[in-house]
Amino acid sequence: MSARARKPWRRVRHRLARIGQTGLRDHTLLIEAAIGLAIARAAVLSVPFPRIARRLGGFMTPHVAAEKAQAALPNAEQKEIARKVGWAVTVAARNVPFKAVCLPQAMTAHQMLQKRGIFSVIHFGTAPGADLSLDAHAWLDAGEVQVTGYPVAPEFTEIACIA
Template identity: 40%
Template structure:
C-alpha cells in the first residue's frame, strides 16, 4: 500500500466530501435549481504556470482516487462537479462541457468532463460527443 503525506490525504478527503455532495445534489435537487450552482465564482487570484498545473494535477488525482474508493459508483458528472469546486477554491476557473452521442442501439450516452484553459483535465471524452451545453466560465 502506498503511503501519502497529510496534504494528499486531506485533498482526498476534500474530494470525497465534494463527490458525496455532488452525488446527493444530482439525486435530490431539481436540475433547474442545480444549474445555477455549476458556475462557481473563483475568488482567489488565479495561479499561473507551474503552480497552476500542479494544482490541477493534484485535484484531478484526488477526485479520481476518492471516486475509485467510494462505496457507490461515481460517474462523470459528480466527478466533474467535485473537481470544479475544488479548483475554484484554489483560483482555477473551469468549464464543464456536457456532451451526448448516439450509441449503435439508438440510445443516448451523456458525458461531462472538465476543461481548464480549453484543455481537458478530467473525464477525457472519447470521440463522437456533441456538446449540448457548457457549465462554467
C-alpha cells in the same frame, strides 16, 4: 476465515498502505474529494439539474466557454494544482462505496478548483446510444489541463458548458 473471505480485506489493506505512502496534503485532497463526491452524488439524485447548474456557474455555449477559458489561462502553479485535484477526484471516485460517474466527478473538481481561485469549465456531450437512446458524458478542464472525464470518446458532441 476462508481464503476467499480474506481477499477483499487484502485489497483494503493494500489500499490503506498505498494511501499511507502519500503526504498530508494528498490525504487532505483525497478526503475533500471523497466528501465532494458524496455531496455531488446526493445533489444529482435529489436536486433539479438547472438549480445545480446555477450553483456551479450557469450554462453557456461551448464557444463562449472557450473564450472565457482563454481569458483565464492558469499559470504553472495553478496547472499543478488542477492536476492534483484531478488525481484526487479520480482516486476518490474509484474508492468511494457508491458509483461516482463523470458528472459528480466534474462537479466536485469544479468546486475544488473554484475554491482555489482556478477557472475551470464543465463540458457536456452526447453521443448516439443503443436502441435510439443518447449517451451523455461530462468532462472538466482548467485551461489546457484535462482534469476529469478524459479521454473523451470521439463520438461525443459537445452541447453545453458550465463555467
